[in-house]
Amino acid sequence: xxxxxxxxxxxxxxxxxxxxxxxxxxxxxxxxxxxxxxxxxxxxxxxxxxxxxxxxxxxxxxxxxxxxxxxxxxxxxxxxxxxxxxxxxxxxxxxxxxxxxxxxxxxxxxxxxxxxxxxxxxxxxxxxxxxxxxxxxxxxxxxxxxxxxxxxxxxxxxxxxxxxxxxxxxxxxxxxxxxxxxxxxxxxxxxxxxxxxxxxxxxxxxxxxxxxxxxxxxxxxxxxxxxxxxxxxxxxxxxxxxxxxxxxxxxxxxxxxxxxxxxxxxxxxxxxxxxxxxxxxxx
Numbered sequence: 001x002x003x004x005x006x007x008x009x010x011x012x013x014x015x016x017x018x019x020x021x022x023x024x025x026x027x028x029x030x031x032x033x034x035x036x037x038x039x040x041x042x043x044x045x046x047x048x049x050x051x052x053x054x055x056x057x058x059x060x061x062x063x064x065x066x067x068x069x070x071x072x073x074x075x076x077x078x079x080x081x082x083x084x085x086x087x088x089x090x091x092x093x094x095x096x097x098x099x100x101x102x103x104x105x106x107x108x109x110x111x112x113x114x115x116x117x118x119x120x121x122x123x124x125x126x127x128x129x130x131x132x133x134x135x136x137x138x139x140x141x142x143x144x145x146x147x148x149x150x151x152x153x154x155x156x157x158x159x160x161x162x163x164x165x166x167x168x169x170x171x172x173x174x175x176x177x178x179x180x181x182x183x184x185x186x187x188x189x190x191x192x193x194x195x196x197x198x199x200x201x202x203x204x205x206x207x208x209x210x211x212x213x214x215x216x217x218x219x220x221x222x223x224x225x226x227x228x229x230x231x232x233x234x235x236x237x238x239x240x241x242x243x244x245x246x247x248x249x250x251x252x253x254x255x256x257x258x259x260x261x262x263x264x265x266x267x268x269x270x271x272x273x274x275x276x277x278x279x280x281x282x283x
Contacts, residue, residue: 002043004109011036014120017225019218022155024108027116032126037119044105045129050149052163053132057145060168066141067282069173072180072238073193074231075123076200076207078256079175081268082193082275086173089276093283095169097136099176099183101149102129107157118156122222123177123230130182133174137186140168154213170283178230180238180247188282190251191275192242193268197228199257252278 012031014020021027030037069086073079087094104127108116119127129149136146145167150159174183184190195203201223208219241247254275256267 004040004043004047007036007040007043008117011040017221019214019222020120020156021116021118022214022218024116024118024155027118029118029120032119032121033124038126041105041126041129042131044109045132047105049160050105050158053147053149054135055147056139056142057147057165057167059143060145062143062168062170064170064283066168066170066172067188068137068141068186069171069189069191069279069282070179070183070187071173071175071191071193072177072235073256074195074197074200074235075177075227076203077193077195078203078266078268079193081266082191082254082256083173083175085268085272086276086279089272090171090279093169094171094173095140095166097133097140097148097166097172097174099128099130099133099174099179100153101151102133103127103151104129104149104156104158107152107155107159116157121226121230122156123226123234125178125182125234128176128178128182134183134186136166137172137174137183140166140172143168171279178234181234184238184248187248188250189278190242190248191278192239192251192253193256194239194253195255195257197231 012034014029014031016029020029071079071082083096087096106118121127139146145165148164148166150161152159180190204223205216205219208214209216238247242251242253252275
């Protein structure tokens with residue numbers, strides 16, 4: 001097992017900003033874009049503490065190999081609403097594997113008495129444990145139940161609390177801001193959910209304040225320093241490719257802009273047939 005503290009010493013550090021280490025002003029902020037940070041995070045992800053996440057569970061008898069639907073788009077574009085509709089309409093056939101669960105591990109990796117370790121950029125692919133998500137997706141496609149990681153956005157930490165399990169169904173919906181960048185090759189269907197940037201920002205700030213215990217300023221600072229640059233580098237190119245028809249044959253772009261007059265007019269609900277029919281064709 002690599003020496004995590006030795007690896008950490010080699011990782012470039014960033015200047016702390018309030019949103020980077022919520023509740024831990026002594027926290028160490030790593031420059032997650034660096035190769036050294038990726039090596040450190042990879043070792044932390046393979047720590048025996050998280051070994052239970054890599055174990056396969058009971059195997060189900062499935063009529064066919066599950067199909068994978070990858071849903072991506074900027075923060076605040078309305079992916080959660082699209083997924084909610086899919087789960088409501090196709091409940092017997094769908095399970096959801098969100099990339100948000102696979103952030104980290106960061107936080108108090110060396111115990112509560114030691115400074116926490118945090119990322120300077122949660123909108124960079126190195127912040128997400130894609131290897132574990134790919135493993136879980138592979139196991140689900142083979143019919144196995146998996147134990148999901150848990151991530152607490154209010155403290156920027158992977159946690160071990162309930163050890164929730166996920167059993168496969170005929171459609172596995174994978175969602176995440178950067179999911180196309182990391183997992184497009186795993187997709188039987190790729191769905192890009194888009195909305196004007198100003199709308200996405202307003203939705204993101206509201207969620208951060210209401211659901212994740214952030215201040216409005218902290219949310220605005222994070223959006224300006226990492227969320228928008230990450231969107232431009234790791235999300236927008238794939239949305240543009242969908243618009244141009246150059247990314248994949250089995251791919252659609254869904255405009256989820258404005259709620260017009262009532263909840264049922266929200267595009268993700270009003271025009272749900274666009275993506276539901278595409279998913280149904282998979283099975």
